[in-house]
Amino acid sequence: MAKAHRRSPVSGRVAGGKKGAAAKPVKVKFTVDCQKPVDDNIIEAKGLERFLQTHIKVNGKCNNLGDRVQVSREKAKVFVTAELPFSKRYIKYLTKKYLKKQMLRDFMRVVSSRDTVYELRYFQMPQEDDETAAA
Template sequence: MRNNLFIKLNVVLLNCTHPVEDGILDSANFETFLREKVKVNGKTGNLSGVVQIARQKNKISVTSEKQFSKRYLKYLTKKYLKKNNLRDWLRVVASDKESYELRYFQISQDDESESDE
């Protein structure tokens, strides 16, 4: 029987470049939020070497030895945005298969042209 010596790592990236550069989001605060809220084996704050959360300037990477849902990271990001009253301006968009990006909502100018009745 063949023994598998390698461990497949799941890596999910979260790009927060635009909100951090504009000064409305603090990436260090967001990183600590993720460290406190990510559940491993049903317990929050129990990363125990299975999940690593790292920040490189404006990008946050979540690396996991076990299965880690990309959707779960999106859920936690939305929760953070709601907690800090940023949910009305920012949205979480999948930029590719293994990463998310925080983008601003596109606000159209059509609202001003509506007639009052």
């Protein structure tokens, strides 16, 4: 039986000790769409952009974005572009943290609408009819 070679997560070396091809730099672009709350004047996309710039950790340190991670904004959308392994889940975590800090976490949620896009949406509140409330 042939021995299966696994790649080491740290370097481009194959786990069997043989030198493999170097890992290509990964470039990912995530989007946080804040269109609905920005239209309702509840939050500003500029505030979320600033929060992400100061709270994204690179090599275990905040404010260490350098050239490898960029946070930009176009109208009501915030873009995070990274040239290193980066988790989409981390963007969701930081966005939820921002909503909690702004005391909006009880009214809004972060939903994945596509593969690399998150959307800020309102919770669906059940509305009672006047007839059922009076009875």
